[in-house]
Amino acid sequence: MDNANFTQFPNDILDNISVFDTYEFAILSVIVRKTIGFNKKSDGISFSQFSELTGIGKTKVISSLKSLKDKQIIIASKQKTKSGSNSYTRYSLNSENFGKKVVRHTDNPSSPHEQGVVRHTNTQNKIIQKERENIYFSLLGDDISEAVEAYIQHVINESSNIRNKKSFQVSIRNKFKKKDLGTLEEFERYYLDIKCEIFNIRYQDKSFENMTKLKLLPYYSVKESALNIKFYLSFIDKTTDSKQNITFKTIYELRKFVMSLEDKGDKNEL
Numbered sequence: 001m002d003n004a005n006f007t008q009f010p011n012d013i014l015d016n017i018s019v020f021d022t023y024e025f026a027i028l029s030v031i032v033r034k035t036i037g038f039n040k041k042s043d044g045i046s047f048s049q050f051s052e053l054t055g056i057g058k059t060k061v062i063s064s065l066k067s068l069k070d071k072q073i074i075i076a077s078k079q080k081t082k083s084g085s086n087s088y089t090r091y092s093l094n095s096e097n098f099g100k101k102v103v104r105h106t107d108n109p110s111s112p113h114e115q116g117v118v119r120h121t122n123t124q125n126k127i128i129q130k131e132r133e134n135i136y137f138s139l140l141g142d143d144i145s146e147a148v149e150a151y152i153q154h155v156i157n158e159s160s161n162i163r164n165k166k167s168f169q170v171s172i173r174n175k176f177k178k179k180d181l182g183t184l185e186e187f188e189r190y191y192l193d194i195k196c197e198i199f200n201i202r203y204q205d206k207s208f209e210n211m212t213k214l215k216l217l218p219y220y221s222v223k224e225s226a227l228n229i230k231f232y233l234s235f236i237d238k239t240t241d242s243k244q245n246i247t248f249k250t251i252y253e254l255r256k257f258v259m260s261l262e263d264k265g266d267k268n269e270l
Contacts, residue, residue, distance in 0.1 A: 007037035010093065019071070023064040026054040031074060031091045042077065042092035048160065058158045060186050065091075134184045135191055135230055136176070138250050148176055150194075151187050192218035192230065195251065195270055199258070208261050211235045216254075233257075 009032055020028060030053050034043040050061045068074045077090045139147060152172050162168050175183040199216040206214070213236045219225040222232050231248040248254040255270050 007033050009036075010095070013073075020068075021064075023054075023056055023060050024068055026056060027061065027064045028068060028073065030054060031093065035092055042075075042090040044079065044088045044090045046088065057155065057186070059155060059190060063186075063189055132227055135188050135251070136184050138230075138252075140252075143251070147191055148173070148187070151190050154190060189218070189220070192220075195254070196231070198270060199254075203261070207238070210238045212238055230254075 009029075013028065013032075017025065027050060030045065030050055031043075034045055035041060047058050047061050050056065050065075051058055054061070056064070065074070065076065069076055072094050075092045075094045077092070079088050079090060136144070136147075152169050155172065156162055156165055156168065172183065176187075196216045196218055200214075203214045203216075206212075208214075213234075215234050217232045217234065219229050219232065225232070226247065228249050229247045230250065231254050233246040233248070235244055235246070236242070237244045246257070248257065251270065258270055
């Protein structure tokens with residue numbers, strides 16, 4: 001060990017390690033290594049570099065980076081070419097927020113994540129994550145097979161190092177059969193993100209009776225989301241000019257609501 005090289009690791013991160021899941025901490029470790037480890041304030045790190053150094057798939061790399069940015073633990077600065085187009089992204093630690101007083105979660109589903117490093121004072125959130133049922137188990141019939149195949153194709157499209165697509169597809173299907181937790185977690189985030197994106201593109205600029213400015217959010221974008229809720233819909237009540245929320249436990253509840261918005265609502269779009 002006398003000749004070993006070391007990278008200093010911020011104590012504020014280590015002292016609050018329970019805040020991060022396995023993927024976030026791995027991504028954060030890469031940023032620490034690439035910045036502090038080389039005496040730099042920031043470094044340009046590609047998704048493929050994150051994947052290569054951590055063994056995490058690109059989809060999960062992207063969602064973990066987004067989570068760390070939402071928690072204001074890291075800063076991502078997009079670099080542009082001379083023509084103004086996006087070139088690459090530089091990542092740095094948001095050290096100004098380290099050590100700030102813990103801000104407790106609120107019940108406002110549309111508010112941003114709290115600032116600074118957050119220390120949970122109890123194990124409730126960990127228990128919730130373990131007991132929360134993955135949306136995979138609430139899908140029925142064709143919805144399951146269609147969603148799984150769409151997810152597999154998405155992963156293939158996002159990956160550049162898959163040599164044998166057929167064997168890869170088989171391996172992913174087997175992971176679903178075995179109820180692999182990591183696969184189900186990535187699948188759920190993909191599935192909910194897609195459904196929210198479809199809904200928001202279609203309805204965010206429309207008004208219905210007393211509702212306007214509709215925005216659909218997945219549960220993991222909401223602070224202290226209820227255990228059995230998958231989607232949160234925020235909107236402005238035009239009669240009171242106040243922000244309101246509706247929750248949906250399943251995709252089928254959401255589809256029923258969508259069909260009630262318009263006579264020609266097409267449940268197949270969700």
